[in-house]
Amino acid sequence: xxxxxxxxxxxxxxxxxxxxxxxxxxxxxxxxxxxxxxxxxxxxxxxxxxxxxxxxxxxxxxxxxxxxxxxxxxxxxxxxxxxxxxxxxxxxxxxxxxxxxxxxxxxxxxxxxxxxxxxxxxxxxxxxxxxxxxxxxxxxxxxxxxxxxxxxxxxxxxxxxxxxxxxxxxxxxxxxxxxxxxxxxxxxxxxxxxxxxxxxxxxxxxxxxxxxxxxxxxxxxxxxxxxxxxxxxxxxxxxxxxxxxxxxxxxxxxxxxxxxxxxxxxxxxxxxxxxxxxxxxxxxxxxxxxxxxxxxxxxxxxxxxxxxxxxxxxxxxxxxxxxxxxxxxxxxxxxxxxxxxxxxxxxxxxxxxxxxxxxxxxxxxxxxxxxxxxxxxxxxxxxxxxxxxxxxxxxxxxxxxxxxxxxxxxxxxxxxxxxxxxxxxxxxxxxxxxxxxxxxxxxxxxxxxxxx
Numbered sequence: 411x412x413x414x415x416x417x418x419x420x421x422x423x424x425x426x427x428x429x430x431x432x433x434x435x436x437x438x439x440x441x442x443x444x445x446x447x448x449x450x451x452x453x454x455x456x457x458x459x460x461x462x463x464x465x466x467x468x469x470x471x472x473x474x475x476x477x478x479x480x481x482x483x484x485x486x487x488x489x490x491x492x493x494x495x496x497x498x499x500x501x502x503x504x505x506x507x508x509x510x511x512x513x514x515x516x517x518x519x520x521x522x523x524x525x526x527x528x529x530x531x532x533x534x535x536x537x538x539x540x541x542x543x544x545x546x547x548x549x550x551x552x553x554x555x556x557x558x559x560x561x562x563x564x565x566x567x568x569x570x571x572x573x574x575x576x577x578x579x580x581x582x583x584x585x586x587x588x589x590x591x592x593x594x595x596x597x598x599x600x601x602x603x604x605x606x607x608x609x610x611x612x613x614x615x616x617x618x619x620x621x622x623x624x625x626x627x628x629x630x631x632x633x634x635x636x637x638x639x640x641x642x643x644x645x646x647x648x649x650x651x652x653x654x655x656x657x658x659x660x661x662x663x664x665x666x667x668x669x670x671x672x673x674x675x676x677x678x679x680x681x682x683x684x685x686x687x688x689x690x691x692x693x694x695x696x697x698x699x700x701x702x703x704x705x706x707x708x709x710x711x712x713x714x715x716x717x718x719x720x721x722x723x724x725x726x727x728x729x730x731x732x733x734x735x736x737x738x739x740x741x742x743x744x745x746x747x748x749x750x751x752x753x754x755x756x757x758x759x760x761x762x763x764x765x766x767x768x769x770x771x772x773x774x775x776x777x778x779x780x781x782x783x784x785x786x787x788x789x790x791x792x793x794x795x796x797x798x799x800x801x802x803x804x805x806x807x808x809x810x811x812x813x814x815x816x817x818x819x820x821x822x823x824x825x826x827x828x829x830x831x832x833x834x835x836x837x838x839x840x841x842x843x844x845x846x847x848x849x850x851x852x853x854x855x856x857x858x859x860x861x862x
Contacts, residue, residue: 414613414621415854416642417629419547423554425635426628430545431554433605434538435561436598437501441531442565443572443591444508445473446715448524450573451584459517471808472521476528477535478804484533485797489659493541493793494607496533498599504530505595512588532804536797543784544610544792548852552734555784556726556777563718563773570715574708610853614789646858659794663787671786672795674844679783679803681837682742682775688810688830689749689768690714710762717766721774729781733849738778739838745771746834753827782841785848788857 421427448470456466480500488496504527511523539555546554572590577583606628609621632639663672721741728737748768755761787795810830817825848856 412613412645412854413642414609414618414625415645415852417625418545418609419645419852420640420642421547421628421632422637423547423550424632424637426631427546427550427554430542430605431558433598433602434542434558435564436594437497437534437538438559438561439565439568440504440591440595440598441535442562443569444504444527444531444565445477446566446569447573447587447591448473450569450577451587454577454584455517455520461517465517469517469521469524472524473528473531474804474807476525476530477532477807478801480529480532480534481536481797481801481804483529483797484536485794485800486656486659488537488541488793488797489611489791490656492607493537493544493611494605496793497537497541497605498602500530500533500537501595501599501602502530503527504534505592505599508588508592508595512585512592532800536800537793539780540784540787540792540796541608543781544608544789544853548850548855550730551785551853552729552781552849553726555781556729557723559777559780560719560722560726562776563715563722566715566718567712570712574711610789611792645852645854659791662791663795663798668788670844671846672799674840675783675786675795675799676802677840677844678738678779678837679799680806681833681840682738682772682779682806683803684806684810685742685746685749685830685834685837686772687807688814688826689752689772710765713762714765714769717769718773721770721772722777724770725774725777726781729778730849733847734778734782734785735841735845735847738775738782738841741771741775741778742834742838742841745775746831748772750827750831753824782845782848785853785856786846789853792853 452466452469455461455469461469484496484500507523507527507530511520511527514520514523539558542558543551543555569591572587576587576590580586606624607620609624612618612621612624629639662668725737725741728740732740745768748764748771752761752764752768755764783796783799784792813829814826817829821828846856846859851859
């Protein structure tokens with residue numbers, strides 16, 4: 411039995427958790443800003459550097475290439491050397507690479523810098539949720555992690571504002587935007603320096619005394635703020651060891667009943683990410699071809715971005731009310747229905763409404779996905795599992811625009827929406843049928859149930 415987990419589970423939601431939420435959430439916000447602002451920069455670079463369509467395509471994919479490798483690296487290293495170390499270095503790597511990209515004068519070094527920046531943001535995205543979820547009690551873990559992911563929405567809105575008001579206002583506006591997105595990260599790095607390592611991870615590595623000392627400091631802070639803590643109740647203890655290797659960690663993900671959960675997360679991430687990028691990369695262009703020019707307007711784009719905010723945070727609330735599986739499946743299905751509504755829209759008003767609904771539900775799905783992924787793996791391989799699932803999802807982001815580019819000329823709107831809707835239905839079914847309930851269960855209880 412684990413008293414480390416028991417001591418964490420008794421902590422009420424308080425200043426300590428709000429502090430973690432803000433520090434982790436700001437990281438997600440800057441990740442989103444970095445990814446989204448590229449769409450506003452590329453048209454300027456195309457003209458300034460006289461780039462071909464192939465070169466623009468490479469630059470557009472640079473961040474996602476980096477995301478893939480960053481998620482893989484963060485996941486594996488997070489279980490081997492610690493969550494905090496990976497998170498700090500990931501953020502520092504993104505900050506430096508983004509600043510470098512702001513001062514280059516040709517596309518090859520820009521391409522290289524954006525890949526490196528993508529590695530940093532991909533690593534940051536993969537490590538934050540599983541790391542911070544380990545500090546949170548079962549009573550509010552789903553809402554906490556879903557809200558953490560909700561900060562992505564603030565980054566997209568900020569990127570839209572920067573892209574529309576700063577990029578076109580100055581000849582060097584694109585450089586200014588990249589600097590603006592990178593410099594605040596220096597402050598965040600300084601702020602995060604005091605974050606402790608995860609006591610749960612330390613215990614999984616056999617470093618129980620170190621984990622206990624960290625919890626003593628956390629508990630002392632609660633006492634100073636007037637919180638009276640109940641006596642801790644022991645939780646099921648996971649396997650501990652001092653030298654789990656990379657190979658052993660991957661083998662654990664595919665051992666016994668855990669293999670079903672691992673494969674479920676791969677399909678879940680692949681289905682939502684494939685569908686998300688199919689819709690949001692191609693739909694505006696396809697609608698413009700049919701004469702619906704509103705999709706190129708500032709009001710349409712800003713409405714789509716702003717709809718993410720209630721989408722994420724409503725799903726975070728439902729994570730605790732109906733459970734992660736039901737939230738993910740429901741938002742997937744409603745996102746697909748909204749996309750079909752957009753496909754059959756015949757006026758600007760209908761396009762606006764359907765686009766807002768699609769953004770609300772498709773982005774809200776991620777609040778469930780991030781929360782769920784952070785819960786369904788044992789502590790010893792939690793970030794490896796989460797990072798691998800996230801990386802597989804990035805494959806969907808790379809493949810989907812290519813596939814849609816083939817489907818539309820041959821099968822039209824119905825071919826595009828047919829395949830993406832089928833993928834969403836498959837993802838929802840897999841989460842419901844292959845997943846496990848996590849609401850109201852400690853991380854150790856979830857892992858122990860899958861180890862039986």
